[in-house]
Amino acid sequence: MARPAVAEINLKNIQANFKLASSFAPAGKTLAVVKANAYGHGAARVAQHLAQDAEVFAVACIEEALALRKAGLQQPILLLEGFFEAAELEVIAQEGFWTAVHRQEQLDQLARSVLAKPLCVWLKIDTGMHRLGFSPEQAIKAYNDLLNMPHVKQVVVMSHLANADDSLAPGASVPSQVAQLPEFFLNPGIELSIANSAAILSQPTALRHWQRPGIMLYGSCPLAIANQHSNSLRPAMTLKSQVIATRWVEPGESVGYGGRFVAERRTRVGTVAMGYADGYPRQAAEGTPVLVDGQRTQLIGRVSMDMLTLDLTNLPDADVGSEVEFWGEKLSANEVAAHCDTIAYHLFTGVTDRVPRTYIE
Numbered sequence: 001m002a003r004p005a006v007a008e009i010n011l012k013n014i015q016a017n018f019k020l021a022s023s024f025a026p027a028g029k030t031l032a033v034v035k036a037n038a039y040g041h042g043a044a045r046v047a048q049h050l051a052q053d054a055e056v057f058a059v060a061c062i063e064e065a066l067a068l069r070k071a072g073l074q075q076p077i078l079l080l081e082g083f084f085e086a087a088e089l090e091v092i093a094q095e096g097f098w099t100a101v102h103r104q105e106q107l108d109q110l111a112r113s114v115l116a117k118p119l120c121v122w123l124k125i126d127t128g129m130h131r132l133g134f135s136p137e138q139a140i141k142a143y144n145d146l147l148n149m150p151h152v153k154q155v156v157v158m159s160h161l162a163n164a165d166d167s168l169a170p171g172a173s174v175p176s177q178v179a180q181l182p183e184f185f186l187n188p189g190i191e192l193s194i195a196n197s198a199a200i201l202s203q204p205t206a207l208r209h210w211q212r213p214g215i216m217l218y219g220s221c222p223l224a225i226a227n228q229h230s231n232s233l234r235p236a237m238t239l240k241s242q243v244i245a246t247r248w249v250e251p252g253e254s255v256g257y258g259g260r261f262v263a264e265r266r267t268r269v270g271t272v273a274m275g276y277a278d279g280y281p282r283q284a285a286e287g288t289p290v291l292v293d294g295q296r297t298q299l300i301g302r303v304s305m306d307m308l309t310l311d312l313t314n315l316p317d318a319d320v321g322s323e324v325e326f327w328g329e330k331l332s333a334n335e336v337a338a339h340c341d342t343i344a345y346h347l348f349t350g351v352t353d354r355v356p357r358t359y360i361e
C-alpha cells in the first residue's frame with residue numbers, strides 16, 4: 001500500500017467558486033488565476049476543468065504559461081509579472097499570451113521588438129502597493145505609447161491593491177486607492193482591472209471590465225472578516241493522511257524532537273504520515289486543530305520532516321489507519337493558518353510534489 005498522504009482536489013468546487021466570482025460582475029469578464037500551480041491544486045487539471053467557463057487564465061510567468069499550453073489549454077494566458085527579458089516577447093506573441101508591462105524598460109523593449117502577431121498588454125499602475133507598476137504620473141504617457149505601437153492590439157489598465165480588504169486599513173480604503181488612478185482611466189472606453197478575490201467579495205466599487213480571482217477559486221476566504229459571499233465558497237483542497245502508529249506516554253514524558261510537548265496526564269499519541277517535507281508547516285503551534293475520523297483533536301509536539309503527532313486520548317476509536325484531515329472541507333485552512341502564523345495561500349502553495357494530488361470531477 002502507498003503512503004497515505006494525499007491532497008484531494010475537488011474540481012467541481014473550483015468550478016462553482018469560479019461561477020460565483022463571475023456572478024459579481026456579470027457585465028465584466030473574469031479570468032482564472034492559476035499561478036503557482038493553481039495555488040498548489042495542479043494548474044493543468046484545474047485549467048482543463050475551467051476551460052469551458054474561463055475565457056482567460058493568468059499565471060506569474062512564461063514558464064507557467066507554457067506548461068498550460070503543453071497541457072492543451074488554448075485560451076489566452078496573462079503573465080501577471082510580465083516578461084523578464086525581451087527574448088520572451090516572440091514566444092509571448094506566438095503562443096497568444098498576454099503580458100503585463102510594469103516598468104519603462106519593458107515598454108522600451110516592446111517598442112523595439114518586431115513581432116509576428118500583435119499583443120494584448122496589461123499596463124500595471126501602482127496605486128500604493130509600491131511593488132510593481134508605473135506611477136500614476138507616468139501612466140497616461142505609457143498608455144498612449146502602448147496604443148501607438150503597431151504590434152499592440154489591446155491595452156488593459158491594471159492595478160493590484162495593497163489593501164483589497166479595507167476593513168483592516170481604515171486609512172487606505174479601496175475607493176481611496178482606486179482614486180490614485182488618473183481620471184483619464186475612468187473613461188468607460190478604457191478597459192480596467194482592479195479586483196482580486198478580496199475586492200470581488202467585498203468591494204463593489206472595484207468591479208470593472210476584468211476581475212482577477214485567485215484564492216477564492218480554491219474556496220478560501222481572504223477577508224479578515226468573512227461575509228455572506230465568502231461563506232458560500234467551497235474549499236477545494238483536502239489535505240489528508242492516516243495514523244500509522246499509536247502509543248501511550250506517561251505524565252512527564254515528552255513527544256518528538258526537542259521534547260516541546262510534555263504530557264501532563266497519560267496521553268495517547270497518534271503518529272501520522274505527514275510532515276514539513278509534505279508542506280505541513282513546521283511552525284504549527286501546539287494545539288493546531290486536526291480532524292481524526294472527522295473528530296477534532298490537536299497537534300502535539302513538533303512537526304518533523306515526514307511525520308507529526310496528535311493527541312488521541314479522547315478518541316478511543318482512533319487507531320492505525322484512521323483518516324486524518326489537516327485542512328479541507330471540514331476544517332478551514334484559514335483556521336489552521338492562524339495557528340501557523342501564516343495564511344491559507346501559503347499552506348496551499350506549500351504542499352510539495354511528494355504529496356500526490358487526486359481529483360474529484
Ligand SMILES: *Cc1c(COP(=O)(O)O)cnc(C)c1O
Nearest residue numbers: 033080160196197212213214215
Ligand atoms: C495573484 C494575483 C491575483 C489573485 O489574487 P487573490 O488574492 O489570490 O485573489 C490578482 N492579481 C494579481 C496581479 C496577482 O498577482
